[in-house]
Amino acid sequence: MSARLGKSAISVTRLAGLLQGWTDESGSLHRRLAKAVKQLVESGELPEGTRLPAERAMAVALAVSRSTVVAAYDDLRSAGWLASRRGSGTWVRRPGIDYPVPEPRAGALGLGRRGAVPAPLTGAHLPNPPDTVDLSTGALPGLPMVAQVAATLGAADYAGLLDHHGYFVGGLPELRVALAGQLAERGVPAAAEDLIVTSGSQQAVDMLAQGLLQPGDEVVLEEPTYRGALEAFRARGAKVLSVPVRTGRRGPGGVDIEVLERLLDSRRPKLLYLLPTAHNPTGATLGLADRLRVVRAAAATGVAVVDDGSTVDTSLSWPPPAPLAAVAAEHGVAATVFSVGSLSKLFWGGLRVGWVHGPSDQITRLSRVKNAADLGSSVPSQLLGLKLLPHSDHARRLRMAQLAAGLAAAEQAARDHLPGWEFARPLGGAALWLRAPGRDAVALAARARKCGVLVVPGPAYSAAEGLRECMRVGYSLSPDRVREGIRRLAMATE
Numbered sequence: 088m089s090a091r092l093g094k095s096a097i098s099v100t101r102l103a104g105l106l107q108g109w110t111d112e113s114g115s116l117h118r119r120l121a122k123a124v125k126q127l128v129e130s131g132e133l134p135e136g137t138r139l140p141a142e143r144a145m146a147v148a149l150a151v152s153r154s155t156v157v158a159a160y161d162d163l164r165s166a167g168w169l170a171s172r173r174g175s176g177t178w179v180r181r182p183g184i185d186y187p188v189p190e191p192r193a194g195a196l197g198l199g200r201r202g203a204v205p206a207p208l209t210g211a212h213l214p215n216p217p218d219t220v221d222l223s224t225g226a227l228p229g230l231p232m233v234a235q236v237a238a239t240l241g242a243a244d245y246a247g248l249l250d251h252h253g254y255f256v257g258g259l260p261e262l263r264v265a266l267a268g269q270l271a272e273r274g275v276p277a278a279a280e281d282l283i284v285t286s287g288s289q290q291a292v293d294m295l296a297q298g299l300l301q302p303g304d305e306v307v308l309e310e311p312t313y314r315g316a317l318e319a320f321r322a323r324g325a326k327v328l329s330v331p332v333r334t335g336r337r338g339p340g341g342v343d344i345e346v347l348e349r350l351l352d353s354r355r356p357k358l359l360y361l362l363p364t365a366h367n368p369t370g371a372t373l374g375l376a377d378r379l380r381v382v383r384a385a386a387a388t389g390v391a392v393v394d395d396g397s398t399v400d401t402s403l404s405w406p407p408p409a410p411l412a413a414v415a416a417e418h419g420v421a422a423t424v425f426s427v428g429s430l431s432k433l434f435w436g437g438l439r440v441g442w443v444h445g446p447s448d449q450i451t452r453l454s455r456v457k458n459a460a461d462l463g464s465s466v467p468s469q470l471l472g473l474k475l476l477p478h479s480d481h482a483r484r485l486r487m488a489q490l491a492a493g494l495a496a497a498e499q500a501a502r503d504h505l506p507g508w509e510f511a512r513p514l515g516g517a518a519l520w521l522r523a524p525g526r527d528a529v530a531l532a533a534r535a536r537k538c539g540v541l542v543v544p545g546p547a548y549s550a551a552e553g554l555r556e557c558m559r560v561g562y563s564l565s566p567d568r569v570r571e572g573i574r575r576l577a578m579a580t581e
Contacts, residue, residue, distance in 0.1 A: 099140040100148070110529050121162040135180055138176050150529065167180065167182030219539045219541060222542050223543045224561055225367065225516060226431075228563070229435030230435065230486075239474065253463070255464075256283075257463075258464060261473055262284055262473045263282050273409060274413030281446070283442060283444075283457055288395065291427045293460075295443065298449070300320070300357055300358060303324060304357040305358075306328065306360060307354075307356050307359045308550060309360075310549060316360055332366060335514070347381065351388045362396075362397075365514060372402070372408065373408065378411055382415040382422040386422040396426060399432075401486065402487075403491060404487075404514070405487070407515070411424050426443070438472055439464070493569055498519070500574065508521050510522065518559045519560045523580075525556070535576050537579070538575045542559065547559075
């Protein structure tokens, strides 16, 4: 039996709206999602042949991990309710009907590696009640100095550059020297030729995944962890292992070092990815003694380490503990450490200036990945970043004051409106990591949206759909908006 396949595609916004309330059922998260999608097909709200959004976009829209959506799609494909083909995406079908394969998606500028444009991480693309308070993001507004310094750039700054084709794969030489100098000031034995300027720290993590890993390689991450890294390693086909993060509520903060040492010794993974300073999403910071244990364990087992310092500039005191590469150098530990950084938190995310520094031979390999990705990052952005670097100390003071005010408002509002919820005071970052004992954070986040506040539930940061009682609540907005957002979150619990 055959049927004509439609060419329509449902937007991620529309499908998320149709799925409202899908978490109310019982069972594992991915099975609840699969059941809800199947019901939409059976009711005719999702007609046969409709193309579904990509897994990543759906994960962001529903505030769950990408693995949840992948598992749900897999279950539906196995039962005959969905079909997929590379280049054509995933579309709706019914069991027992033979559908023709739809035409491949048309290419477009700005598409990701898999032909899909990831939905905004803030969730602001979804329909929300008026005056919604967005506490789902830790992104910070740009500092006024960015515009002020940008206004000083003129023709003289481009002298000599316009005679060049503009494809600086490793980055502008002057900027590489300046960034290596900043790393050296923090104790990292850094050389400009061993540093690549990237289009934000996310690209640096993507490059590390592409350049260092093969499908099936094991990677160790913290639990919870930065979801962009989780997706980058999974997209490469890596097997993700996780180690719990101690929030510092009852002792030292950061990755559980004893569990980590045992895991590295027993599994000998290919890569260890950590956010040891102002950890995203918990705000915990790993102490110096434990940093030394990390690099010693990595050196003893031959595991390369990624020290993601993209959140360092959100530390609530300065300077924070030394980077892992600096600790290794100071103590003569022969560990392979890649240092990742960014100007996004310090100055403005719109700059898209990040970097990765590491051993010369590995940086050469990563340069080939960077060349294949985009031939080099934006020269105007790099010029502006170079001009902003001398203002780093002033920018940090501004950020500390801004984040301290937001944190104070968030902590007080949480105590006032969320009795019984647990949290530890973060040492950095732009969000509180809250635990609501006995509550389902995914369902609560969906109800919170109806109350006019956006938050992100714990499973979005989990390697195994865990952290179901946890929630990340940002405080990068003004103190008044933060207080109002948490008040609305409390309304969703009633």
